[in-house]
Amino acid sequence: MTLWTARAAAEATGGQAQGDWAASGVSIDTRTLQPGDLFVALRAARDGHDFVAQALDKGAAAALVTHVPDGVAPDAPLLIVDDVQRGLERLGHAGRARTGARVVAVTGSVGKTSTKEMMAQMLADQGRTHASVASYNNHWGVPLTLARMPRDTEFAVIEIGMNHPGEIEPLARMARPHVAMITTVAAVHLEAFADVAAIATEKAAILDGLEPDGTAILNTDIEQADILRDKARSVGATIVEFGTRAKDYHLLDVTVTGDKTIARATVHGEPLLFKIATAGQHFAMNGLGALAATTALGADAAFAVLSLGRWSPYRGRGVREVIHMDAVEPDHDLILLDDAYNANPTSVAAALEVLAGTDKGRGRRIAILGDMKELGPQGAAMHAALADLPAMAQIDMVHCIGPLMGNLHTALPTAKRGQHAQDSTALLAILRRVVHGGDVVLVKGSLSMKLGEIVDAIRKMGHGEPEFATQDNE
Incomplete structure (x- = not known):
């Protein structure tokens, strides 16, 4: 073609x-x-x-x-x-202009890539769908995605990210979404922003790109929800809210069992039950917002729920794998929670909740955590504060990688205090001494910390190729 x-x-x-x-x-x-x-x-x-x-x-x-x-x-x-950059942007503008696709754009401090993938799967089951690859969400990723969009695309899902002020609006105007979703606002990229309110203002700039009569899908559980609402009203958008306090898409409760997440909600007062084929309460919230966005885009809601039930995350973003450490002893299986692609205080807290809720059998719950980058002057305190998270009570051992994670290492109780390594290479050298069969192991950190090397090493500790435990489509 x-x-x-x-x-x-x-x-x-x-x-x-x-x-x-x-x-x-x-x-x-x-x-x-x-x-x-x-x-x-x-x-x-x-x-x-x-x-x-x-x-x-x-x-x-x-x-x-x-x-x-x-x-x-x-x-x-x-x-x-x-x-060349300007040429790519013009190619992206032209690619967007020549298609009749219904477009949804998503941003947020946490969860935008997973939510984008959820929406892509739901929409792909209902029409020709084009979506951002991986995390192609910046000044070259968005125009590249648009330039790659086939003319006959029916649905498009565009992820938009940022790490400095003023980045989102031009990308949103290039994407021209009919629906724009903000997953959440959190303390991320604080090196470039005065506070979380400033981050919310930047995230809300995605609404500047909405087509006339567009729809804003907003998370009402965040403290900065009014900033998002005010922006949506100022651009004349229809507001659809999701969250535990929302009237439109209201999350009632979430049950995590094994490698599944089951959520109960109401949609405009009507009951809704949906499943996701991976563990994590945060996935339920993102899934509810994704359902709101795809429905606003024109997708069939019932079919979207079925499609969502088959979604599971990619490697590096919370995927759960079973590593067979012994060919004949299933009690020696290691459960790996691969969340090594990125990290910030909100996403680390969510990942630790998943670890705390995972059955450890005869083994231990172990967290291997790398530095969270771009947190500015508050970085040291934010790392230390992880020790006070409720989930930490259920975790047996925490190994820390990087100078910033040294603050968490110091703040941890002695019984939970594992190794502190300056980089991934240093921990790799002793990995077989700190991770054993039967353990449940979470690996999470900012991408530059290269915790993917730890994940790969754990996979290689197993017998043969790992069996993914997130593919049950029930």
Whole structure:
């Protein structure tokens, strides 16, 4: 399927096309580039122009560049623009403009990627659906997602993130959602914001991009709910609220049993029961908001509930795996809670609740926690405060990785105080001494702490490939 012709891409970007090429996809990374992709030579840690020759050798249809790079033939298939980032943004604007898709955008301090994936699964069962890949939610991720959107898309799910003021509004205006959802507001990225209220104001900027008569899906359980409501009213949006205090989508109670989460709610006063194929009360809240958003987008609510019941998180985002430590002794199985992709005080608290509620059998409940980044001057205190969370009472041992987590290590009771390592490599060296068969092990930290290496090492401790325990579609 042709996504962009040379002529259409040139018209969209205002650039000059060399050759009569047609692209079936858009890529920014030669490692994942597929034959037929338009390679976008962004300047990031490395200059993408240095990889154009490699991209063309791998079968790229063309490359979006500012000039003919060294080692590339003068007549190579190219799209030459003044600025590659701006060219990608214009391609994204054009990709959004040419489709009749119903679009939902999601942001939030915690849970936006999982919620995006929930919505993508629910909508994909009801129509041709396009969604952000992984956490492609920033100044290049959003236009890339839009540039990749096929013309015949019926539903689109766009994730929008931020780490500094003023980032969300232009991305929201590019996405032009019919429905915008804010999962929650929490103490994240405090290095760039004065307080949580300022974060709420930035998150609310997603509503500036709403199409006329758009709908705002708002979490009413947060202290800053009025900031979100005021913004929604100012842009003329229809407000749909979800939460334990909401009248529209009202969460009554949540039961976590094994690897399932079962929630009771009311929707505009009518009873609703829904399941999610993974453990975690926070998943129930996100699922309820996702149901509100997909319904507002025009999806069938009953089918959406069935689809949600089959959803489980990806690796690194709370997935539960069973690692067979002994080929014949199931009592030696280790349960791994892989939540290593990111961390902040709110998400760590939620993950610790899941760990505390997981049956440990004959083993121990163990948390391996890495530094939570971008918390500003309050970072040390926020790490230490994790020791006072109610869930900590049910956890047997906490191993800490990173200088900031040293504050938690000091604050923990001696009986719970495990190893304190400066980095993941240091803990890897002693991992087999601190994690044993029968244990339930949570691994969580900011991405830069590389706790994924710990997760991979635990998987390799097992016999053969791990069996995922989150795929029960009952």
